[in-house]
Amino acid sequence: MSNTHVYKLLTLTDWARAQADGVTATALDTADGYVHLSTRDTAAETARLHYAGQKDVRLLEFAVADLSPLKWEPSRGGALFPHLYGALDISRATRSWTLMLDASGAPVLPEDF
Template sequence: MTLIYKIFRAGEWQALERDGETTGAPVDLADGYIHFSTAETAPGTAEKHFAGEDGLILAALDADTLGDALKWEPSRGGALFPHLYRPLRREEVLWAKPLPLRGGAHDFGDLL
């Protein structure tokens, strides 16, 4: 199993729960794919794109089950990031947990 992670704002997570699928956040829609992170890159993603935001949800998925629509592409610093070129379905999420903001930084604790 290869775990990958998606950081959701509360409203985005609620919409996924309600609708059963999502095409992602505004940045995902603009780029044409849903952005994910690895355990190594998730803290940097939180710092760069969600700095100071509270009420976030960290969701884990098994990359091996997402099929050919998941592409690993170079991004920040040449690191490979998983990008999903189709809607994400709620049933593909293995777990989702709050990503607390403590002292101005997101505390991943034992989530990754």
């Protein structure tokens, strides 16, 4: 894959837990056995589909080179999504943002994304 960065979205509660534990551990990730990540091209749709109406969603950016090995697996509409089979240490994040909601309640990605 040519993506240099991948992204993790976290609810306010999941972000608080990640800050306390140093790693992300969402219910979905735990149930599926891997960390769900997004690419630059899929992050907005993931935010809209799974985080609509939730205030203060956190978006974390990670360099692909720091998360090896990622597995790129088909998901929504056949698009390849990065999955991390291991712990996602938040100290590896290169940038992070707290997302605002648009008028419809969908989280809006930052301008410098």
